[in-house]
Each structure stands twice: as C-alpha cells, then as structure tokens.
Amino acid sequence: MCVYSGTYDTDRCTLHDIVICSDWSLEFSQCFAILWGVIMNEQKTYSIAIVGAGPAGLYAVSACGMLGLPLLSSLSSTSQSLSSSPPSLPSPSSSLPQGGILLLDACSCVGGQCTALYPHKPLYGIPGIVNITAQELIDSLYSQAQAYSPTVLLDTFVEDIVPCQTPDNITLHQQINDNKTITPHVNTASQNNSEASVAQNNNPQNVQQERLFNILTAQGNYFAHNVIIATGGGRFQPNKPTIENLDEFESAHIHYCVKDPQRFAGKKVVITGGGDAAVDWAMELLPIAASVSIVHRRSSFRAKNEANLKEYENAGKITIYRDRCVKELTGTDGILRSVKVASTNEKVPADDIDIDADDLLVFFGLSVSSCSNWGLETKRGKIVVNPSTCETSIPGIFAIGDAISRESNVYMVVPGFADALAVAHMIKSNNKFSDR
Numbered sequence: 001m002c003v004y005s006g007t008y009d010t011d012r013c014t015l016h017d018i019v020i021c022s023d024w025s026l027e028f029s030q031c032f033a034i035l036w037g038v039i040m041n042e043q044k045t046y047s048i049a050i051v052g053a054g055p056a057g058l059y060a061v062s063a064c065g066m067l068g069l070p071l072l073s074s075l076s077s078t079s080q081s082l083s084s085s086p087p088s089l090p091s092p093s094s095s096l097p098q099g100g101i102l103l104l105d106a107c108s109c110v111g112g113q114c115t116a117l118y119p120h121k122p123l124y125g126i127p128g129i130v131n132i133t134a135q136e137l138i139d140s141l142y143s144q145a146q147a148y149s150p151t152v153l154l155d156t157f158v159e160d161i162v163p164c165q166t167p168d169n170i171t172l173h174q175q176i177n178d179n180k181t182i183t184p185h186v187n188t189a190s191q192n193n194s195e196a197s198v199a200q201n202n203n204p205q206n207v208q209q210e211r212l213f214n215i216l217t218a219q220g221n222y223f224a225h226n227v228i229i230a231t232g233g234g235r236f237q238p239n240k241p242t243i244e245n246l247d248e249f250e251s252a253h254i255h256y257c258v259k260d261p262q263r264f265a266g267k268k269v270v271i272t273g274g275g276d277a278a279v280d281w282a283m284e285l286l287p288i289a290a291s292v293s294i295v296h297r298r299s300s301f302r303a304k305n306e307a308n309l310k311e312y313e314n315a316g317k318i319t320i321y322r323d324r325c326v327k328e329l330t331g332t333d334g335i336l337r338s339v340k341v342a343s344t345n346e347k348v349p350a351d352d353i354d355i356d357a358d359d360l361l362v363f364f365g366l367s368v369s370s371c372s373n374w375g376l377e378t379k380r381g382k383i384v385v386n387p388s389t390c391e392t393s394i395p396g397i398f399a400i401g402d403a404i405s406r407e408s409n410v411y412m413v414v415p416g417f418a419d420a421l422a423v424a425h426m427i428k429s430n431n432k433f434s435d436r
Contacts, residue, residue, distance in 0.1 A: 046102040046151070048427065049215055049224035051158050053105035054112025056401030056416030057230035058141035061101055063417075063424040065148030069100070101150040102222055104215070106157040106235050109259070111138040114413075116236040116257060116366060125412050135259070137413070153219065157235070161227055161374040162214040163394055211396045225396070226427050229376075229383065230416070232402040239364035241272065241326055249329050253336035255361045264289050268356050270339045271295070272326050273363030279303035281361060282318055293319040293355055295326055297344045319355075326360070327352060336360065379405040389426045390419050398423040 048064055050057050109115055114134035121134050132140075215222045238256035240246065246254065258264075258281055265288045271278050274296040282292050283305065294309075299322045301309065312318040327342040339357045343350040377384040377393035382405035385391060390398045400423055401416030 045212075045223040045225075047100035047224065048226045048228065049102040049104065049213070049222060050150075050228045050230055051104050051161075051215075052112065052230035052232060052401075052403070053103055053107070053110040053152070053154070054230060054232045054401065054416075055114060055137065055141055055413045056232070056403075056420055057103060057105070057112070057228070058110060058138070058145050059417050060228050060230060060400060060420040060423065061103055061145035061148055061150045062141070063420040064101060064427070065145070067424050067428050069424060069427060101148060102215075102224060103145075103150045103152045104156045104158055104217070104222075105152075105154050108155050110142055110152070110154070111135070112232050113236065114138050115259065119257065119259060123413065125414060127414065153217075156217050156219050158215055158217055158374075160216040161397065162216065163396070164212040164214055213396065227397045228420075228423055229392070229397065229399040229403050230401050230420075233411075234368045236366045236368055238362065238366055241362055241364065243326055243329060245329050248334060249331060249336045249360075252334060253331075253359050255359060256363075258285075258361070261285060261288065264359060266290050267358040269293070269359050269361060270326075270355055270357040271361045271363065273361075274298060274301045274303065275363060275365065276303045276305070278361075278363040279305045279309050281363070283308065283312065286312065286317060290358075291319070291356075292317075293321065293357075295321045295324050295339070295341050295355075297323065297325045299323055321353065321355070323348075323350075324353070329360070330354070382406075388422070390423045391426065398426070 047069060050060050105112075107116065111119070111134075115138055119133065119135035119138075123129075123132055123134055123137060126132060126137065211225055213224050213227050215224060215227070240256075261284060264285050267289055268291045269285055269289045270293045271282050272295040278294060278296075279301060280303070282294050286292050300306070303309070309318065309320070313320050321341055323343060323345040324341040325344050326339055328340040329336060329338075330340060331337040336357055336359065339355045339360055340352050341355060342352050374397075375394065376397065376399075383392055383399040383403050385399050385404045390400055390404065392399050400419035402411045404419070406415075
C-alpha cells in the first residue's frame with residue numbers, strides 16, 4: 001500500500017494505489033470523486049501509444065497489429081469490470097477505447113510532412129512503387145492501419161510523458177513537469193514478506209509487465225505500457241495572417257495547404273503569399289477554379305515561377321494585387337463572401353479593395369517547433385536510441401523515423417518503416433502481453 005502525504009494528483013494515480021490524504025476531514029463525496037477520477041483515467045490505458053501520425057507512425061500501427069500486439073491491457077479490463085456505477089454517473093465501460101493502439105498527432109490531419117509540405121510531390125524512394133505522391137502514400141498507410149482499429153486523436157499535442165513503474169508494493173510517479181518526485185512510504189504491514197517482494201520486484205520482466213506511462217495532453221491523460229515516438233522533424237504549424245475575424249471563417253474557408261484541389265472547383269479563390277507555394281497553386285488551380293486572385297504585400301515575388309505567373313496575368317487569367325495585404329474578411333454565418341485588401345505601400349496610399357471570394361488560401365510558410373524531448377537523451381535535436389532496438393534512454397519508450405539521431409544523417413521515409421518493424425518485434429519479445 002502506498003501512502004502519499006499532501007496534495008495528490010489524481011491524473012497520475014492508478015488503481016494500483018490506495019490513496020490516503022493528509023486531510024482526514026475530507027468529505028466522503030470528495031474521496032469518491034478522487035476514486036472515480038482514478039477509475040475514469042484507468043479506462044484510457046492502451047497497450048501501445050504512438051505519438052506522431054506521419055508515415056512512420058502510421059506504419060507502426062500496422063507493424064504492431066500484424067504481430068497481434070493491439071490488445072487491451074489488464075488495467076482496461078479492470079476498469080471494464082467496474083462498470084457497476086450509480087445511475088447518476090456515467091459507466092466507465094461506455095467510453096473504453098476501441099483498440100489497444102493509441103495514435104496521437106498535434107496536427108488536424110494525419111500525414112506529417114508529407115501532408116503539410118508536399119502532398120502532391122512524387123516520391124521515388126519507395127521500393128516497388130514507381131510513381132506515388134506523398135498524399136497517396138499517406139492515404140494507403142492510413143487505410144492499412146485502420147484494419148487494426150487504432151484510436152486516433154488529432155489536434156492533440158502531447159505535453160509530457162511521465163514514466164510510472166508499478167511493482168507490487170511500490171508505485172512511483174515521476175513528476176517531470178515540476179522537477180520533483182513523490183516519495184512513497186511503504187506500509188510496514190506489507191513488509192512481512194519483504195525479501196520475497198524485493199526479489200520479485202527486482203525481476204526485470206515483472207517490472208516491464210507493470211511498466212506504465214502517463215501521456216499528458218490538453219484533452220486529457222492517457223496511459224500506455226509502451227510509447228513509440230514518431231514525431232519526425234517536429235511540429236508543423238502554419239504562419240497565420242493577422243486578421244481580426246479570421247476565426248469566424250477558419251474552419252471552412254481558410255486553408256493553409258491544399259489537400260484536394262477539386263475542393264476548389266468552380267470557386268472564387270484568393271491566395272495570399274509570394275513564395276513558390278502561392279504561385280504554384282495559383283497556376284495549378286487556374287483550370288478548375290472560377291477565378292484566381294493573388295494578394296502579395298510586395299511588388300515582386302520570390303517564387304521561381306514568377307515569369308510564368310506574369311504571362312497568366314498579362315493574359316487576364318490571374319488577377320494580382322501587389323503591395324497589398326488581407327485586412328478583413330466579410331461573410332455571414334461563417335460563409336466567406338469577400339476579402340478586403342489594404343495597401344502596404346506607405347509612399348503611395350490607396351483605397352481598400354473588396355475581392356469576391358469563396359475560399360482564402362494562406363501561404364505564409366510553416367513554423368517548425370521541435371517536439372519536447374520528455375526527459376529523453378538527445379543529440380542535435382534528435383532522440384538518441386539503441387540502433388538495434390530503437391529504445392530510448394527510458395526503457396519502454398521507443399523512437400522511430402526522422403525523430404531519431406542517425407550517424408548516416410540520411411532521413412527518408414523507408415528507414416522509418418524498418419524502425420517500426422524493429423520496435424514491434426522488440427515489444428513482442430518482451431512478453432508484455434503474454435498474460436493479458
């Protein structure tokens with residue numbers, strides 16, 4: 001039994017623990033709320049959690065699935081047996097995960113760099129496939145992964161991964177966020193067979209079977225027995241324009257990448273930006289869109305295809321608003337109707353112009369933030385792993401693909417697939433699922 005003094009964080013508690021608070025005047029309802037929070041947290045326990053839904057992360061789902069690893073853990077089974085609950089409270093079993101693999105990504109769609117940077121770029125380095133675009137590869141990998149029923153959580157940024165080792169008599173929750181550890185006090189009543197307990201707890205296989213990681217996100221906490229990090233080059237976020245009412249139209253009419261060009265068929269498209277992405281997509285959408293306009297804050301473009309763009313402009317096929325920026329969006333009920341652009345040239349003042357628009361494409365580039373290392377050993381921003389197992393400096397946490405440090409310094413899609421297979425076999429060889 002573990003006794004914790006002071007404030008107890010229920011998000012880091014498991015059913016292995018018996019919580020005794022220092023405030024013995026705590027009302028029964030508060031105690032019940034704490035225990036119920038523990039039960040509700042337990043139902044979020046997975047066999048494997050994969051952080052990152054790029055090519056490597058998607059294939060990791062399939063690699064683990066092919067080896068029969070996506071089994072619900074014993075803790076999830078425990079919480080399912082606790083489904084007898086008061087009528088006023090929800091049943092824990094009502095929201096049990098659909099599968100034993102959890103896939104998380106901070107972006108709003110799967111695909112990683114392939115989707116964010118070059119969805120229509122042909123990939124020539126995939127063995128046996130002569131011609132496939134990045135988006136087609138992602139679609140195929142995602143379809144393959146779906147066969148193993150993973151729980152997919154998008155727009156979910158992992159803030160921290162807290163290792164929790166739980167042998168029979170001691171539960172240690174390492175609080176990385178505030179750089180301090182809760183020290184458990186072992187009840188003397190449980191020490192009658194201390195020598196046998198210590199011998200059992202020192203068995204690495206027993207510790208591995210009880211290994212648990214608390215994955216902290218803004219949407220909630222999730223528990224997993226193994227974690228695979230497939231975050232690639234980092235977290236990609238589009239640079240957004242400073243428009244006051246941007247949020248009003250962002251969900252349906254503001255786009256930071258083109259996933260499906262046919263989405264803009266027959267639409268009045270306004271593109272803002274002056275780089276290759278803005279110019280290339282303007283010419284790409286020209287045959288299918290009703291109209292294409294470009295708004296750029298400077299008089300010249302930095303895109304390589306600027307000469308071709310001028311030809312389309314001279315032919316009256318594309319309208320270009322130079323020395324302008326998007327000032328305001330106009331519409332009703334979240335439906336975009338027009339874009340107001342203002343002059344950026346202080347020397348030559350000009351009136352605002354309203355441009356009819358159904359969709360606004362913003363190409364201001366992407367900012368890349370390196371993912372938190374969560375206490376892992378890193379080298380030049382990459383995670384250091386055992387080359388033969390892809391295990392990190394924390395046992396039970398693995399890293400694959402572009403997230404890991406390679407001596408060759410060669411980062412391609414295919415090595416991530418090999419990493420995923422190696423990790424899946426490593427997890428299976430540890431016999432973590434033999435008695436679940």
